[in-house]
Amino acid sequence: MTSLPEDPSSPISENVRDTALRRLQEAYADGHISHEEMDEGLGRALGARTRGELVSILGLLPAKDEGTxxxxxxxxxxxxxxxxxxxxxxxxxxxxxxxxxxxxxxxxxxxxxxxxxxxxxxxxxxxxxxxxxxxxxxxxxxxxxxxxxxxxxxxxxxxxxxxxxxxxxxxxxxxxxxxx
Structure with missing residues (x-):
């Protein structure tokens, strides 16, 4: 994910939120999370206001594959x-x-x-x-x-x-x- 501000209480930008949403969708498409987990994660990410909230949502996802x-x-x-x-x-x-x-x-x-x-x-x-x-x-x-x-x-x-x-x-x- 793109780098988040260091302070967990820092507000997040829309670009960071979009990246988080994309990560959740990719994790679902790759079979790492269920449909229900993706729905819950998307809802929480859309409502997230701080870095700490996004980190808690994305913390359970596997590390992003950088590809070949x-x-x-x-x-x-x-x-x-x-x-x-x-x-x-x-x-x-x-x-x-x-x-x-x-x-x-x-x-x-x-x-x-x-x-x-x-x-x-x-x-x-x-x-x-x-x-x-x-x-x-x-x-x-x-x-x-x-x-x-x-x-x-x-x-x-x-x-x-x-x-x-x-x-x-x-x-x-x-x-x-x-x-x-």
């Missing part, structure tokens, strides 16, 4: 992932000279947040994200070329949060939202 880390690497040539494939929580893509194409438009997201780390020497890279995805490229560092990304104007932002980070040398990265 996968690496796709190639010295040269193409790296391509498309169609229906499972996106790990953390994905590292390393390519010295090739082209990279990650199509996430039909991919299966098991985590609401995904980190993609790019380590690209030269060549082009293209990432297609779902229509409703939220994309963060703040931690991406480029050398000679740049990256292009234009956020959707009418996005509801209900999809996965995709953080793209890493280093690019001489290539260009293009990120776009799927059309359908």
């Amino acid at each position: 880390t996968s690496t796709i690497a190639a010295a040269g040539g193409r790296i391509r992932r498309r169609g229906t494939w499972r996106v790990p929580r953390k994905l590292t893509v390393t390519s010295a000279f090739g082209h990279v194409h990650l199509d996430l438009s039909r991919a299966v997201f098991e985590h609401s947040e995904v980190d993609i780390e790019l380590q690209l020497g030269s060549g082009k890279a293209r990432i297609t994200v779902p229509r409703d995805a939220i994309v963060d490229v703040e931690e991406l560092h480029t050398g000679w070329k740049d990256w292009r990304y234009r956020a959707r104007r009418r996005s509801r932002g209900s999809g996965p949060r995709i953080r793209i980070s890493g280093t690019m040398g001489f290539g260009r990265l293009k990120i776009r939202h799927a059309r359908r």
